[in-house]
Amino acid sequence: MNKKWIEKSINKFPVEPNLINYAHVYKEFRWEGVADEFEGVPAGGLNIAHEAIDRHANGALAEKTALLWLGQNGERKTYSFAQMKKETAKFANVLKTLGISKGERVFTLSPRIPQLYISVIGVLKNQSVLCPLFSQFGPEPILQRMLRGDAKVLLTTKALFEKKVVPILEKLPELHYILLFDTETHESEKVLSFSRLMEEASDTFEIPYTDPEDMSILHFTSGTTGMPKGVVHVHKAVYTHWMSGKYVLDFHPNDNYWCTADPGWVTGTSYGIITPWIHGMTNIVDESEFDAARWYKILQDEKVTVWYTAPTAIRRLMRIDSEPTKEYDLSHLRLIQSVGEPLNPEAVLWGKEKLGLPIHDNWWQTETGGIMIANLISQTIRPGSMGRTLPGIEAGIVHQNEDGTITEVNEPNKEGELALKVGFPSLFRGYLHTEEKYKSCFVGEWYISGDLAYKDEDGYYWFVGRADDIIKTSGHMVGPFEVESALMEHPAVAEAGVIGKPDEMIGQLVKAFVTLKSGYTPSNALMHELIGFGRKKLGVAVAPKEIEFQQNLPKTRSGKIMRRVLKAREMGLPEGDTSTLED
């Protein structure tokens, strides 16, 4: 036993974990068995909205709080499952009345307000497809995603609409409606008031037959060589949500659950909306951004029992020299899970020392739809490891061979690409309109994740890095190509190479190296102009934080910028194989 490992004593838990014997549960688990956990749509099939809201509203949990919303100005609102059923039915009727049908894409660009959560379920009830955007995207990322996702409707606020959508509106001729959450009257035939439409809508809606393979959610993920891709998910993904809610989040009937992720990203939808409601949990949503004192107060006042958060936030809490358990009553908290990027071992141990609970890291991706590998409440934590594969999930470490085949690496502690065996219900069903890209993610029966990792002798996985150039910043993926393309639209920029520069707080920060066109010279003023240009076009979530001017960028003989070399130079590391580098 390694002295850094964190052992668990089952008899010390306030409630008995759902999984105690990992090996047994893993061996016995069958996906077919999960079907019994769902009621099914009365009209037939499987629909996330019915399983998340309606079936609870029709049963014993009708009056239980489904959504507990905390506004940034101190507001506190609750919605029971019965209320949610009515509100979401109204929104499904709104969409139906507007002529939005099955499979058509409804985008959201919104702060974390109740209307957003109501809309998400309403969209699924209407069998339309939810496409969440992050509200800190700038106009360019919004445009690229809406074009690629064939946006028919956008749900947003007046301020976000005016600032980020009006400038690109004429490039979106297929966008039929914009529904504003915070206006009382319709602005035009196209720009409508959400609340006005809701007032006129009936609060009953019968979900039509829904095939479990029908598209439910389209999340965009960043590409390394191209623009973002729409990751297609289906209603059946709810099987994985149920399984991970049971074993990773260890849901029990009296839990108060808080997921701090924004629904603009996949954690915020899979675990900030769907999973807690599938399990009939009270789901806490805070509108505000990170604020240490506020967060501790929420954990205390709302008696949070299960908390799902992110490394960036944990690292910020760690900066405070305090004794949270002495200043706040955190006695209800019994499980902390973290996702977004690998959690450093110090953070796991900090949790144990300062919060009285170790922090459990886990791993998954937009493409997998749900958690795949995790440290579990009842199991030993090996700090720095992402944990072991969940029941129903088979993972492996593979090497890609030159002939396109792969070889599984069976030797422990040997690095390779982390791969998952296909067949689990939430694995994505496609990249919208880019079938070739989708196919290229699979070799035989394996989905190749693009993450590098190794597996130790006991089946714990350890993250090593990305196999490609994708940047992980504050837990979000940023595609270098998207940033480079935007920068190159500036008249001074000849070429741009974008990398993730390691940062203690946010994992990596977006850094751009640029060469200038003749007639322009590097200056502080130009650097500021480019930073501002990036922010305006891309938004704060994607824009480069640092810009460095260079005479030339390292390129292959065929002219492709070698980001790998830029990164090695930035970090003072060996440049690796530079045989393809141009002279």
Added chain:
Amino acid sequence: MTKDEIKRMIIEQILEVAPDISVDEITPDGSLQRSLEIDSFDFLKILTAMHEKTGVEVPESDYAKVATLESMTGYFAAHL
């Protein structure tokens, strides 16, 4: 240092991380992070620069007290 000088210094630092913002967008009582789209990384950068210039360090637990231009100005004025 007068309050006006502190305020000018803060504005300067805001424009350093977010050069796309025009000065009149910075309202006295609007949340800097929310209304100006300054993320937590940039917010930290502003406070680090202010620390270097004034010697006053804002601990993470006091971040709620420096959320707006007005409150941040007041905070530095009180701690200088």
